[in-house]
Amino acid sequence: MTFVLDGPVLDGTLVRLEPLEHRHAADLAVAAEVDRSPYGFTWVPTADRVGEYIDAQLARRAAGKLAPYAQVDRSSGRAVGATAYWDPRPWPTTGEGLCAVEVGFTWLAAPAQGSGINTEAKYLLFRHAFETWGVARLDLKTDARNARSRAAIEGVGAHFEGVLRNWSRSWAPGEDGLLRDSALYSVTRAEWPACRAHLENRLARHAGLRRPGTDSPATV
Numbered sequence: 001m002t003f004v005l006d007g008p009v010l011d012g013t014l015v016r017l018e019p020l021e022h023r024h025a026a027d028l029a030v031a032a033e034v035d036r037s038p039y040g041f042t043w044v045p046t047a048d049r050v051g052e053y054i055d056a057q058l059a060r061r062a063a064g065k066l067a068p069y070a071q072v073d074r075s076s077g078r079a080v081g082a083t084a085y086w087d088p089r090p091w092p093t094t095g096e097g098l099c100a101v102e103v104g105f106t107w108l109a110a111p112a113q114g115s116g117i118n119t120e121a122k123y124l125l126f127r128h129a130f131e132t133w134g135v136a137r138l139d140l141k142t143d144a145r146n147a148r149s150r151a152a153i154e155g156v157g158a159h160f161e162g163v164l165r166n167w168s169r170s171w172a173p174g175e176d177g178l179l180r181d182s183a184l185y186s187v188t189r190a191e192w193p194a195c196r197a198h199l200e201n202r203l204a205r206h207a208g209l210r211r212p213g214t215d216s217p218a219t220v
Helices: 022-033 047-062 117-133 147-155 192-208
Strands: 015-019 066-073 079-089 100-108 137-143 159-169 179-188
Touching: 015 117, 022 047, 022 066, 022 079, 047 066, 047 079, 066 100, 066 117, 079 117, 100 117, 117 137, 117 192, 137 147, 137 159, 147 179, 179 192
Parallel strands: 100 137
Antiparallel strands: 015 066, 066 079, 079 100, 137 179, 159 179
């Protein structure tokens, strides 16, 4: 059976991943402008271009290339970033089903970084890909120069595979029309149980640092 990339709502304790729609635009416009300093290598729209950004992602969804999400902070009910499944690849032996998929197009508002939202979002996306879709591998890529992003990817348990030179479009300021080197990471089906345990342990530690009866991290 031919696989259709269609990401469902994925609910967690900290974050709810909702299929991206224009109703998320106002929240994303605010989130994108809180502090733009972390976005030197990442495609994050300015507030006045969020509508165009959503249109572009929805066009990719219509073409079957992308399942875009808004990352909604459960404590506030507001969208604080975006992420996606993309580049679905069928099983090479049959040309059907889903062999591999990438998680990408990820960004979070600066105040949401380090909150546990990224860890739980990756946990929800990985779990659905491996345990519902039955993928053999899951990919993640980032600009090879993006030390912050690479550390975050390694922190969720993905394995570094190498650098793909001149691989994709650069999003760095002043590099329009240029290509970037992409650092490639992956998690395979055999690695998923250990990766799942790692993510669950990280989420449990994060929960332990939250003051009982509040949605705010404890001061440590």
